[in-house]
Amino acid sequence: MADSEAWEDFPLHESVFKDDLRRLSQLLRVHDVAQKDIHGNTALHLAVMLGRKDCIQLLLAHGAPVRVKNIQGWTPLAEAISYGDRQSIFTLLKKLKQQSSESLEQRRPALIKALKDIGDFYLELKWDFQSWVPLVSRILPSDICKVHKKGSCLRLDTTLVDFNDMRWERGDITFIFNGDAEPRESLTVLDNVTKVYQKIKSEEMEHELEDEVNILMSSDIMAAQMSTKSITFSRAQSGWLFREDKTEMVGDFEADFYDVNGLLLDSRKRREHLSQEDVQKNKAIMENLTKGAWDNCEFQRRPSLPPPPPKHVSWKEYITAEAGKPPCLGRNIVSKGSTKAFKATVGMRYDQFWKVSAINYMTSSNSMETIVKLSLLDVLEVIAPFKQFQKLREFMTTKLPEGFPVKIEIPVFPTVTAKVTFTSFQWREDLPQNLFFIPPNYREDPSRFPDL
Known part of the structure; x- marks a missing residue:
C-alpha cells in the first residue's frame, strides 16, 4: 500500500493519533468506527494505546466495538489494562458488557422464531x-x-x-x-x-465492575x-487386529465417530503492567487456592499506573510499518505464548x-x-x-x-x-x-x- 493511500484510507485513526478531537467528531458521522488499519487496530485500539481519554469516550459513544481483536489478538480492553488507567479500564469493561448484552438482544427475535419453528x-x-x-x-x-x-x-x-x-x-x-x-x-x-x-x-452493579477491574489490573x-480454520475430520478407528470405523451407542443414539485433526489452541499472556511484587502476590494467591484458603485471595483496589513514557512515534512511521508489526505505542510489551x-x-x-x-x-x-x-x-x-x-x-x-x-x-x-x-x-x-x-x-x- 502506498503511503498516500494509507493516509487517505484511515482518517479516523490519523485523527486519534494526532489527538484531533474536532476532526474525529466530524469524521465519525460518515466513517465506519469499526474499521481496522493495516495492523488490525481500530481507532479505539489507538486511542487506548496512546492514552487519548477524550477520543476513547467519543469513539465509545459512537459504538466503537470493544471485543474486536487486532492482528496480535489483543482487544482495546487488553490494551487499556496494559496502559493502566483505571477509569479507562472501567469504561471499556462496562461498554463491553453492554455491547454483549445488546448483541444477544439483537439475536433474540431470530432465536424466538427458531424456537417456535x-x-x-x-x-x-x-x-x-x-x-x-x-x-x-x-x-x-x-x-x-x-x-x-x-x-x-x-x-x-x-x-x-x-x-x-x-x-x-x-x-x-x-x-x-x-x-x-x-x-x-x-x-x-x-x-x-x-x-x-x-x-x-x-x-452488573457498579461495585461488581469495580471488583472486576481490580482483578484485571x-x-x-x-x-x-x-x-x-484448518481442522479436518477422519473416521475414528476401533479394534486391535482388525481395524474398522468406530460406531457406538451414545445414550439413546448410535453414532459414527470422527477424529478432529488440526485443532490448535493459541494461548498468550502479558504482564508489563505488573510489578515484581504483583507477580509474587499472584504466585501466593495460586498457592492459597490450591490449599483452599480462599479468604486470602482477595484483590485490593488498584490505583492507576503512571502513564508509559511517550514513544514519539509519528503517524507516518506507524502507518507505513510492515503490516501486523507496528511500532510500540504504549507500555513496552512483556509477553509469552x-x-x-x-x-x-x-x-x-x-x-x-x-x-x-x-x-x-x-x-x-x-x-x-x-x-x-x-x-x-x-x-x-x-x-x-x-x-x-x-x-x-x-x-x-x-x-x-x-x-x-x-x-x-x-x-x-x-x-x-x-x-x-x-x-x-x-x-x-x-x-x-x-x-x-x-x-x-x-x-x-x-x-x-x-x-x-
Whole structure:
C-alpha cells in the first residue's frame, strides 16, 4: 500500500493519533468506527494505546466495538489494562458488557422464531470436565443438564449451584427462559430446595465492575483462541487386529465417530503492567487456592499506573510499518505464548429419525438439525452464560460431518477439556405448561444468587 493511500484510507485513526478531537467528531458521522488499519487496530485500539481519554469516550459513544481483536489478538480492553488507567479500564469493561448484552438482544427475535419453528422436545446434555493438572482435575465438575422446550419457552435443570472451598456445591437449580416476556423479565433462576427464585439482572452493579477491574489490573492479560480454520475430520478407528470405523451407542443414539485433526489452541499472556511484587502476590494467591484458603485471595483496589513514557512515534512511521508489526505505542510489551495441538473427537448421528425430522420441521433456509444446533446453543448461552457454551458454539458452527453431533470432546481452556454428550432427545407434544412458570409457593429472593 502506498503511503498516500494509507493516509487517505484511515482518517479516523490519523485523527486519534494526532489527538484531533474536532476532526474525529466530524469524521465519525460518515466513517465506519469499526474499521481496522493495516495492523488490525481500530481507532479505539489507538486511542487506548496512546492514552487519548477524550477520543476513547467519543469513539465509545459512537459504538466503537470493544471485543474486536487486532492482528496480535489483543482487544482495546487488553490494551487499556496494559496502559493502566483505571477509569479507562472501567469504561471499556462496562461498554463491553453492554455491547454483549445488546448483541444477544439483537439475536433474540431470530432465536424466538427458531424456537417456535421447531417442535417441542426434551433433551439431556451431559458435561464432563477433565484436566491433565491433578488439582484442577480433582475439582472439575460433571453434570447432566435437562432441557425442556415448549413454544418459545425453555427450561434447564442442573445440579451445580456454586463453587466454594475447592468443591462444587450441589443442589437442584432451574433456569426458566420465557421468550415472549420482556427482556428484563424473561430469565429466572429457581432454587428448588429452598423454594425461592431470583430474576436475573441484565446489568452488573457498579461495585461488581469495580471488583472486576481490580482483578484485571492485578492479573496477567490473557488471550486464548481456538483455531478451527484448518481442522479436518477422519473416521475414528476401533479394534486391535482388525481395524474398522468406530460406531457406538451414545445414550439413546448410535453414532459414527470422527477424529478432529488440526485443532490448535493459541494461548498468550502479558504482564508489563505488573510489578515484581504483583507477580509474587499472584504466585501466593495460586498457592492459597490450591490449599483452599480462599479468604486470602482477595484483590485490593488498584490505583492507576503512571502513564508509559511517550514513544514519539509519528503517524507516518506507524502507518507505513510492515503490516501486523507496528511500532510500540504504549507500555513496552512483556509477553509469552504457546500453541498446543489438541485431540478432539465427535460422534455424529444421522439416520432415518433425523431424515424424517428434517422433513417435518424444515424452514425456508434451515434444516431441523441446524435449528436445533444453533437455537439451542443460543438459548443455553442466554440462560447459562458460561464460557464453555461459547466454545461449544464455536465448534458446532464449524463445518462438521453430516448429521447431528451427539458427543463432542473439545478443549475449553488451555488445561481443561470438556466432554459434551447429548444422552437423550425426544419430541414431546405433551409437556405441561406449568414447567415453565414459577411455582406459586416459591418466594422471591433477589440475593439468593449474588453472582447472577
